[in-house]
Amino acid sequence: PDTPLILGLESSCDDTAAALVRGREVLSSVVLGQAELHSAFGGVVPEIAARAHAEKLDICVAAAIRQAGVTLRGVDAIAVTAGPGLIGGVLSGVMLAKGLAAGLDRPLIGVNHLAGHALTPRLTDDLPFPYLMLLVSGGHCQFLIVRGPHDFTRLGGTIDDAPGEAFDKTARLLGLPQPGGPSVQKAAETGDPTRFRLPRPLLDRPGCDMSFSGLKTAVLRQRDALIADQGGLHSRDVADLCAGFQDALRDVLVEKTRRALALYLDEAPASPGFAIAGGVAANTPLRAALTMLCAEQGVTFTAPPLALCTDNAAMIAYAGGALFAAGTKHDMTLSARPRWPL
Ligand code: KG4
Ligand code: ZN
Numbered sequence: 443p444d445t446p447l448i449l450g451l452e453s454s455c456d457d458t459a460a461a462l463v464r465g466r467e468v469l470s471s472v473v474l475g476q477a478e479l480h481s482a483f484g485g486v487v488p489e490i491a492a493r494a495h496a497e498k499l500d501i502c503v504a505a506a507i508r509q510a511g512v513t514l515r516g517v518d519a520i521a522v523t524a525g526p527g528l529i530g531g532v533l534s535g536v537m538l539a540k541g542l543a544a545g546l547d548r549p550l551i552g553v554n555h556l557a558g559h560a561l562t563p564r565l566t567d568d569l570p571f572p573y574l575m576l577l578v579s580g581g582h583c584q585f586l587i588v589r590g591p592h593d594f595t596r597l598g599g600t601i602d603d604a605p606g607e608a609f610d611k612t613a614r615l616l617g618l619p620q621p622g623g624p625s626v627q628k629a630a631e632t633g634d635p636t637r638f639r640l641p642r643p644l645l646d647r648p649g650c651d652m653s654f655s656g657l658k659t660a661v662l663r664q665r666d667a668l669i670a671d672q673g674g675l676h677s678r679d680v681a682d683l684c685a686g687f688q689d690a691l692r693d694v695l696v697e698k699t700r701r702a703l704a705l706y707l708d709e710a711p712a713s714p715g716f717a718i719a720g721g722v723a724a725n726t727p728l729r730a731a732l733t734m735l736c737a738e739q740g741v742t743f744t745a746p747p748l749a750l751c752t753d754n755a756a757m758i759a760y761a762g763g764a765l766f767a768a769g770t771k772h773d774m775t776l777s778a779r780p781r782w783p784l
Contacts, residue, residue, distance in 0.1 A: 446518035446766060449503070449542070450759025453495040453535035454527025454555045455581060456486045459755035460502035462510040462517070463763060466565055469510035471749070471756040472502045481620065492530025499538050506755070517548060521762020524552030524772075525779030532778040540774055551762040552776045556784050558757035560588050563717035563744045565760045570713050573744075574706040576699055576732070579720030579752070580606030580621075585650050585702040586784065587709075588717075591764040594784040597702045598650025605691055605722045608654040612661050612687050616680045626684045627725055633678075633685030638664050640690040642697075650702045652694055661687055688727060696731045703739055717744040721752045 445465040452459040456479075461471040476494050480486050507514055522539035525532050536552070543550035559577050563569045572589040574597075584599030603611070606623060613622025618629060640660045643653040661683055668679050699716075707714060716736050723729065723745055736743040750756060 446763060447512065447516055448759040448763045448766070449506070449517045449520050450553075450755040450757075450762055451499065451503070451520070451522040451535045451539050452555070452558070452753060452755040452758045453499060453531040454523045454525065455531065455753055456480060456491055457753040458495050458498040458502050459753065460499070460506040461755035461759045462506050462512060463756055463759035465763065466760070468565070468756045469512065470506045471754055472505045472509065473754050474498050474502055477620070484614065486528070488528045488530055491528055492534060495531045495534040499534055502755075503538070503542075514542075514546065517546065519549040519551055519762065519766050520546075521551040521553050521759050521766075523555045523558065523758050524776055525554065525782035527555055527780065529778060529780040532780070536776060536778045540776065544774070549766065549771045550773065550776060551766050551770055552772045553758045553761045553765065554782055554784060555758070556582065556584075557591065557594070558761045559719045560586050560594060560784070561591060561761045561764060562719055562746045562750050562757045565757065566746050566750065567744045569715045569717060569742070569744050572706075572709070572711055573715035573717055574702055574741075575717045575719065576695070576702070577720050578605050578695065578718065578722035580604055580610065582720060583652060583654075585698070587706055591761065591768055592770075596784060597705055598652070598698065600652045600654060602653050602655040603658065605654055605695065606720070608658050608691065609722065611658045612684070615658070615662055615665055616675070616683060618680070618684075621721070623722060623725060626688060627727070629681050630684040630688045633681030633683070635682075635685035635689040637682040638686040640664075640686045642690055642693050645694060645697055650698050650705070652698055654691065654694075657687065657690055688725070692728050692731050695728060696735055699732060699735060703735070703741060707739070707741070713742070714740065715742040715744060717746070719746060719751045723751045724748050
């Protein structure tokens with residue numbers, strides 16, 4: 443009863459979400475995706491996203507309240523993603539949060555979307571600070587040492603595409619359905635990863651930065667060469683290209699994780715832990731390789747359940763609760779930030 447009940451709102455990309463969280467208990471988590479609104483355009487259209495968030499946010503809040511079996515009056519604080527993200531969507535969330543905070547006379551907490559992802563492993567697991575996190579999704583790719591709700595050290599990240607984006611573009615190039623991650627993974631199961639040797643970008647350079655756009659370009663070149671050669675693509679070619687692509691991406695992520703772990707372990711954390719989050723964390727071969735790497739290094743491997751790995755508002759409510767407990771409180775001057783590095 444002493445632990446505050448937090449309402450969380452998320453609208454920074456193409457998912458509209460609301461959740462009620464008390465401490466580590468998720469009372470409800472409602473996510474309305476917009477995939478079908480954007481599918482015809484081959485990417486998220488900011489204007490369409492913003493409009494949909496504005497239309498759907500209060501429906502999400504009402505559903506989250508109903509499913510949690512609480513009342514709006516019972517909410518102790520309102521946490522909202524204040525960035526980074528598509529500005530129209532972030533604004534929709536921040537405006538609703540301000541309205542609720544003012545109307546209910548409750549504290550308002552602006553949460554960094556990336557901090558939401560980065561703190562999620564602590565919502566479901568007993569993972570002590572500091573831990574190393576790899577955030578890999580359609581929009582993000584970075585290594586963070588997570589030291590506390592306010593305290594992150596970025597060790598590196600992608601300098602161009604995020605891995606999920608590379609999966610999605612590869613799927614599009616090969617005529618596979620969206621989202622690309624699951625369909626490429628499935629096609630790769632029957633493929634020969636050695637037939638096409640795809641590049642492992644930036645592995646020859648020190649540090650934890652990554653690059654994935656060259657990988658997608660390599661898939662495009664191979665595809666075009668096959669089409670020029672044979673007049674089309676056989677399902678065998680698609681499977682082999684997917685397997686080659688997935689192996690290359692895994693190799694890059696595993697090697698860069700090895701380097702990030704070395705930097706992290708240099709600090710001699712008392713109980714070393716590694717966590718993965720974001721939609722690409724669902725990739726089975728990648729997960730298996732990272733699990734093995736962690737076992738080899740004596741580091742505990744944690745992956746939140748998928749529903750909490752992808753965009754959701756429970757992570758925002760949970761992070762908001764952690765920030766609130768640490769004394770963070772915002773007022774009506776809270777602004778929506780399209781860019782907001784941790
Ligand atoms: O975290 P997320 O839901 O959202 C955003 O980044 O906005 O991540 C979605 C991404 C998509 O690019 C999708 O293709 C990828 O995660 N993904 C996967 C898998 N499942 C989803 N990538 C690789 N393998 C998977 N099994
Ligand atoms: Zn996200």
